[in-house]
Amino acid sequence: MTLFGIKDLSFLSSVDLTIYRYVSQNTDKVVYMRVRDLAQNAHVSNSSVMRFIHKIGFNSFPEFKAYLSHNDLLSKPKTSEMTYIDASNFPKDISFRLELVANAIYQSDNVVTIGMGESAFLAEYAARRMATLGINSNAIVDPFYPLESKLKNTSNNILLCFSISGETSELIELINEFVNNDDVTLVCITSDESSTIAKMSRYVLSFSEERHYLANHFDLSSQIPVMYIIEGLDGILETMVSD
Incomplete structure:
Protein backbone atom coordinates (compact mmCIF):
# COMPACT_ATOMS: atom_id res chain seq x y z
CA MET A 1 0.00 0.00 0.00
CA THR A 2 1.38 3.44 -0.92
CA LEU A 3 1.48 6.15 1.70
CA PHE A 4 -0.13 9.58 1.24
CA GLY A 5 -2.03 8.38 -1.85
CA ILE A 6 1.08 8.79 -3.99
CA LYS A 7 1.00 6.51 -7.04
CA ASP A 8 3.71 8.19 -9.08
CA LEU A 9 6.93 8.83 -7.17
CA SER A 10 8.74 10.41 -10.09
CA PHE A 11 8.29 13.95 -8.75
CA LEU A 12 10.30 13.06 -5.62
CA SER A 13 14.03 13.73 -5.50
CA SER A 14 16.52 11.09 -4.38
CA VAL A 15 16.57 12.66 -0.91
CA ASP A 16 12.76 12.66 -0.83
CA LEU A 17 12.73 8.99 -1.77
CA THR A 18 15.16 8.21 1.04
CA ILE A 19 12.79 9.84 3.52
CA TYR A 20 9.75 8.18 1.92
CA ARG A 21 11.30 4.71 2.16
CA TYR A 22 12.27 5.21 5.79
CA VAL A 23 8.82 6.48 6.74
CA SER A 24 6.99 3.69 4.91
CA GLN A 25 9.11 1.04 6.67
CA ASN A 26 8.97 2.62 10.13
CA THR A 27 5.54 4.25 10.39
CA ASP A 28 4.96 3.01 13.94
CA LYS A 29 8.18 4.71 15.07
CA VAL A 30 7.90 7.93 13.06
CA VAL A 31 4.58 8.89 14.71
CA TYR A 32 6.54 9.42 17.96
CA MET A 33 9.50 11.26 16.40
CA ARG A 34 10.47 14.91 16.16
CA VAL A 35 11.69 16.43 12.91
CA ARG A 36 15.32 16.06 13.96
CA ASP A 37 14.75 12.42 14.98
CA LEU A 38 13.37 11.57 11.55
CA ALA A 39 16.20 13.46 9.86
CA GLN A 40 18.83 11.67 11.91
CA ASN A 41 17.37 8.21 11.30
CA ALA A 42 16.88 8.81 7.57
CA HIS A 43 20.37 10.39 7.34
CA VAL A 44 19.12 13.64 5.86
CA SER A 45 18.88 17.24 7.09
CA ASN A 46 15.99 18.78 9.06
CA SER A 47 15.25 21.10 6.14
CA SER A 48 15.06 18.11 3.77
CA VAL A 49 12.41 16.52 5.99
CA MET A 50 10.33 19.70 6.01
CA ARG A 51 10.63 20.14 2.22
CA PHE A 52 9.49 16.55 1.76
CA ILE A 53 6.49 17.06 4.06
CA HIS A 54 5.39 20.20 2.24
CA LYS A 55 5.96 18.59 -1.16
CA ILE A 56 3.55 15.73 -0.38
CA GLY A 57 0.85 18.12 0.80
CA PHE A 58 1.15 18.66 4.56
CA ASN A 59 1.30 22.08 6.20
CA SER A 60 3.17 20.96 9.30
CA PHE A 61 5.02 18.07 10.89
CA PRO A 62 2.24 17.42 13.46
CA GLU A 63 -0.28 17.19 10.60
CA PHE A 64 2.02 14.73 8.85
CA LYS A 65 2.31 12.56 12.01
CA ALA A 66 -1.44 12.67 12.62
CA TYR A 67 -1.99 11.28 9.12
CA LEU A 68 0.57 8.53 9.73
CA SER A 69 -0.98 7.58 13.05
CA HIS A 70 -4.47 7.32 11.56
CA ASN A 71 -3.24 5.39 8.55
CA ASP A 72 -1.31 2.97 10.78
CA LEU A 73 -4.39 2.25 12.90
CA LEU A 74 -6.52 1.59 9.84
CA SER A 75 -3.97 -0.79 8.36
CA LYS A 76 -3.67 -2.96 11.48
CA PRO A 77 -5.87 -6.08 11.56
CA LYS A 78 -8.59 -6.07 14.20
CA THR A 79 -7.62 -8.74 16.68
CA SER A 80 -10.63 -8.43 18.96
CA GLU A 81 -13.78 -6.49 19.63
CA MET A 82 -13.82 -3.85 22.35
CA THR A 83 -15.53 -6.12 24.85
CA TYR A 84 -14.58 -5.32 28.42
CA ILE A 85 -17.20 -7.26 30.32
CA ASP A 86 -19.78 -10.00 29.88
Whole structure:
Protein backbone atom coordinates (compact mmCIF):
# COMPACT_ATOMS: atom_id res chain seq x y z
CA MET A 1 0.00 0.00 0.00
CA THR A 2 1.38 3.44 -0.92
CA LEU A 3 1.48 6.15 1.70
CA PHE A 4 -0.13 9.58 1.24
CA GLY A 5 -2.03 8.38 -1.85
CA ILE A 6 1.08 8.79 -3.99
CA LYS A 7 1.00 6.51 -7.04
CA ASP A 8 3.71 8.19 -9.08
CA LEU A 9 6.93 8.83 -7.17
CA SER A 10 8.74 10.41 -10.09
CA PHE A 11 8.29 13.95 -8.75
CA LEU A 12 10.30 13.06 -5.62
CA SER A 13 14.03 13.73 -5.50
CA SER A 14 16.52 11.09 -4.38
CA VAL A 15 16.57 12.66 -0.91
CA ASP A 16 12.76 12.66 -0.83
CA LEU A 17 12.73 8.99 -1.77
CA THR A 18 15.16 8.21 1.04
CA ILE A 19 12.79 9.84 3.52
CA TYR A 20 9.75 8.18 1.92
CA ARG A 21 11.30 4.71 2.16
CA TYR A 22 12.27 5.21 5.79
CA VAL A 23 8.82 6.48 6.74
CA SER A 24 6.99 3.69 4.91
CA GLN A 25 9.11 1.04 6.67
CA ASN A 26 8.97 2.62 10.13
CA THR A 27 5.54 4.25 10.39
CA ASP A 28 4.96 3.01 13.94
CA LYS A 29 8.18 4.71 15.07
CA VAL A 30 7.90 7.93 13.06
CA VAL A 31 4.58 8.89 14.71
CA TYR A 32 6.54 9.42 17.96
CA MET A 33 9.50 11.26 16.40
CA ARG A 34 10.47 14.91 16.16
CA VAL A 35 11.69 16.43 12.91
CA ARG A 36 15.32 16.06 13.96
CA ASP A 37 14.75 12.42 14.98
CA LEU A 38 13.37 11.57 11.55
CA ALA A 39 16.20 13.46 9.86
CA GLN A 40 18.83 11.67 11.91
CA ASN A 41 17.37 8.21 11.30
CA ALA A 42 16.88 8.81 7.57
CA HIS A 43 20.37 10.39 7.34
CA VAL A 44 19.12 13.64 5.86
CA SER A 45 18.88 17.24 7.09
CA ASN A 46 15.99 18.78 9.06
CA SER A 47 15.25 21.10 6.14
CA SER A 48 15.06 18.11 3.77
CA VAL A 49 12.41 16.52 5.99
CA MET A 50 10.33 19.70 6.01
CA ARG A 51 10.63 20.14 2.22
CA PHE A 52 9.49 16.55 1.76
CA ILE A 53 6.49 17.06 4.06
CA HIS A 54 5.39 20.20 2.24
CA LYS A 55 5.96 18.59 -1.16
CA ILE A 56 3.55 15.73 -0.38
CA GLY A 57 0.85 18.12 0.80
CA PHE A 58 1.15 18.66 4.56
CA ASN A 59 1.30 22.08 6.20
CA SER A 60 3.17 20.96 9.30
CA PHE A 61 5.02 18.07 10.89
CA PRO A 62 2.24 17.42 13.46
CA GLU A 63 -0.28 17.19 10.60
CA PHE A 64 2.02 14.73 8.85
CA LYS A 65 2.31 12.56 12.01
CA ALA A 66 -1.44 12.67 12.62
CA TYR A 67 -1.99 11.28 9.12
CA LEU A 68 0.57 8.53 9.73
CA SER A 69 -0.98 7.58 13.05
CA HIS A 70 -4.47 7.32 11.56
CA ASN A 71 -3.24 5.39 8.55
CA ASP A 72 -1.31 2.97 10.78
CA LEU A 73 -4.39 2.25 12.90
CA LEU A 74 -6.52 1.59 9.84
CA SER A 75 -3.97 -0.79 8.36
CA LYS A 76 -3.67 -2.96 11.48
CA PRO A 77 -5.87 -6.08 11.56
CA LYS A 78 -8.59 -6.07 14.20
CA THR A 79 -7.62 -8.74 16.68
CA SER A 80 -10.63 -8.43 18.96
CA GLU A 81 -13.78 -6.49 19.63
CA MET A 82 -13.82 -3.85 22.35
CA THR A 83 -15.53 -6.12 24.85
CA TYR A 84 -14.58 -5.32 28.42
CA ILE A 85 -17.20 -7.26 30.32
CA ASP A 86 -19.78 -10.00 29.88
CA ALA A 87 -21.73 -12.53 31.93
CA SER A 88 -18.60 -14.60 32.55
CA ASN A 89 -17.27 -11.84 34.84
CA PHE A 90 -19.98 -12.51 37.42
CA PRO A 91 -21.54 -15.41 39.33
CA LYS A 92 -24.70 -16.81 37.74
CA ASP A 93 -26.87 -15.44 40.54
CA ILE A 94 -25.51 -11.89 40.41
CA SER A 95 -28.93 -10.44 39.56
CA PHE A 96 -30.46 -12.11 42.62
CA ARG A 97 -27.63 -10.84 44.82
CA LEU A 98 -28.04 -7.30 43.50
CA GLU A 99 -31.76 -7.43 44.31
CA LEU A 100 -31.05 -8.58 47.87
CA VAL A 101 -28.46 -5.88 48.50
CA ALA A 102 -30.53 -3.14 46.84
CA ASN A 103 -33.49 -4.06 49.03
CA ALA A 104 -31.30 -3.99 52.16
CA ILE A 105 -29.97 -0.57 51.17
CA TYR A 106 -33.46 0.76 50.46
CA GLN A 107 -34.71 -0.42 53.88
CA SER A 108 -31.67 0.93 55.76
CA ASP A 109 -31.33 4.24 57.62
CA ASN A 110 -27.67 4.84 56.75
CA VAL A 111 -25.31 3.56 54.09
CA VAL A 112 -21.56 3.96 54.52
CA THR A 113 -19.38 3.04 51.56
CA ILE A 114 -15.77 2.23 52.44
CA GLY A 115 -12.69 1.83 50.26
CA MET A 116 -8.94 2.36 50.41
CA GLY A 117 -6.54 3.23 47.60
CA GLU A 118 -8.18 2.98 44.18
CA SER A 119 -11.27 1.51 45.82
CA ALA A 120 -11.70 4.84 47.61
CA PHE A 121 -12.77 6.46 44.34
CA LEU A 122 -15.33 3.72 43.78
CA ALA A 123 -16.67 4.11 47.32
CA GLU A 124 -17.11 7.85 46.78
CA TYR A 125 -18.74 7.28 43.40
CA ALA A 126 -21.19 4.77 44.86
CA ALA A 127 -22.09 7.06 47.78
CA ARG A 128 -22.70 9.99 45.47
CA ARG A 129 -24.89 7.94 43.13
CA MET A 130 -27.01 6.68 46.01
CA ALA A 131 -27.27 10.15 47.53
CA THR A 132 -28.67 11.35 44.21
CA LEU A 133 -31.44 8.77 44.64
CA GLY A 134 -32.25 10.06 48.13
CA ILE A 135 -30.36 7.36 50.04
CA ASN A 136 -28.64 8.65 53.20
CA SER A 137 -25.12 7.67 52.14
CA ASN A 138 -21.57 8.85 52.65
CA ALA A 139 -18.09 7.52 51.87
CA ILE A 140 -15.24 6.72 54.25
CA VAL A 141 -11.77 6.51 52.68
CA ASP A 142 -9.65 7.19 55.77
CA PRO A 143 -8.45 3.94 57.42
CA PHE A 144 -8.25 5.74 60.77
CA TYR A 145 -11.74 7.22 60.64
CA PRO A 146 -13.59 6.76 64.00
CA LEU A 147 -16.37 4.77 62.36
CA GLU A 148 -17.37 2.92 65.52
CA SER A 149 -17.99 6.24 67.29
CA LYS A 150 -19.89 7.61 64.33
CA LEU A 151 -22.32 4.68 64.30
CA LYS A 152 -22.49 4.24 68.10
CA ASN A 153 -26.03 5.61 68.51
CA THR A 154 -27.41 4.57 65.16
CA SER A 155 -29.19 1.47 63.87
CA ASN A 156 -30.10 -0.22 60.64
CA ASN A 157 -26.80 0.60 58.93
CA ILE A 158 -25.25 -0.81 55.79
CA LEU A 159 -21.47 -0.89 55.41
CA LEU A 160 -20.70 -1.35 51.72
CA CYS A 161 -17.03 -2.33 51.47
CA PHE A 162 -14.93 -2.14 48.31
CA SER A 163 -11.83 -4.33 48.07
CA ILE A 164 -10.69 -6.11 44.93
CA SER A 165 -8.54 -8.57 46.85
CA GLY A 166 -10.81 -8.75 49.89
CA GLU A 167 -7.66 -8.68 52.01
CA THR A 168 -7.09 -4.96 52.56
CA SER A 169 -5.71 -4.99 56.09
CA GLU A 170 -6.81 -1.43 56.96
CA LEU A 171 -10.35 -2.19 55.84
CA ILE A 172 -10.45 -5.45 57.78
CA GLU A 173 -9.39 -3.63 60.93
CA LEU A 174 -11.91 -0.84 60.36
CA ILE A 175 -14.95 -3.12 59.95
CA ASN A 176 -13.93 -5.84 62.39
CA GLU A 177 -15.87 -4.20 65.22
CA PHE A 178 -19.13 -4.58 63.28
CA VAL A 179 -19.05 -8.28 62.40
CA ASN A 180 -21.37 -9.25 65.25
CA ASN A 181 -23.23 -5.94 65.45
CA ASP A 182 -26.96 -6.42 64.84
CA ASP A 183 -27.33 -2.78 63.87
CA VAL A 184 -24.85 -3.10 61.01
CA THR A 185 -25.07 -5.22 57.86
CA LEU A 186 -21.77 -5.79 56.08
CA VAL A 187 -21.75 -6.01 52.29
CA CYS A 188 -18.63 -6.34 50.19
CA ILE A 189 -17.76 -5.97 46.53
CA THR A 190 -14.72 -8.10 45.80
CA SER A 191 -13.11 -10.39 43.26
CA ASP A 192 -12.50 -13.13 45.84
CA GLU A 193 -15.48 -14.78 47.53
CA SER A 194 -13.18 -16.73 49.83
CA SER A 195 -11.35 -13.63 51.06
CA THR A 196 -11.34 -12.40 54.65
CA ILE A 197 -13.66 -9.46 53.99
CA ALA A 198 -16.08 -11.68 52.06
CA LYS A 199 -16.25 -14.08 55.00
CA MET A 200 -16.91 -11.16 57.34
CA SER A 201 -19.81 -9.92 55.21
CA ARG A 202 -23.44 -10.94 55.11
CA TYR A 203 -23.76 -10.25 51.39
CA VAL A 204 -21.04 -10.62 48.76
CA LEU A 205 -21.22 -9.06 45.31
CA SER A 206 -18.35 -10.77 43.55
CA PHE A 207 -16.80 -10.58 40.13
CA SER A 208 -13.88 -12.13 38.28
CA GLU A 209 -11.23 -10.07 36.57
CA GLU A 210 -7.62 -10.79 35.68
CA ARG A 211 -5.31 -8.88 38.02
CA HIS A 212 -2.87 -6.61 36.25
CA TYR A 213 0.12 -4.98 37.92
CA LEU A 214 2.72 -2.53 36.67
CA ALA A 215 6.23 -3.32 37.89
CA ASN A 216 4.65 -5.86 40.30
CA HIS A 217 3.50 -2.99 42.49
CA PHE A 218 0.96 -0.63 40.91
CA ASP A 219 -2.45 -2.23 40.48
CA LEU A 220 -3.87 -1.50 37.02
CA SER A 221 -6.65 -4.09 37.20
CA SER A 222 -9.85 -3.08 35.46
CA GLN A 223 -12.54 -1.54 37.66
CA ILE A 224 -15.25 -1.93 35.04
CA PRO A 225 -16.90 -4.94 36.78
CA VAL A 226 -17.14 -2.90 39.99
CA MET A 227 -18.72 -0.02 38.10
CA TYR A 228 -21.21 -2.47 36.62
CA ILE A 229 -22.19 -3.62 40.10
CA ILE A 230 -22.52 -0.06 41.41
CA GLU A 231 -24.73 1.00 38.54
CA GLY A 232 -26.65 -2.26 38.69
CA LEU A 233 -27.54 -1.46 42.29
CA ASP A 234 -28.46 2.09 41.30
CA GLY A 235 -30.78 0.84 38.59
CA ILE A 236 -32.69 -1.34 41.03
CA LEU A 237 -32.76 1.40 43.69
CA GLU A 238 -34.06 3.94 41.18
CA THR A 239 -37.00 1.66 40.45
CA MET A 240 -37.72 1.27 44.17
CA VAL A 241 -37.48 5.01 44.83
CA SER A 242 -39.76 5.93 41.93
CA ASP A 243 -42.50 3.40 42.84
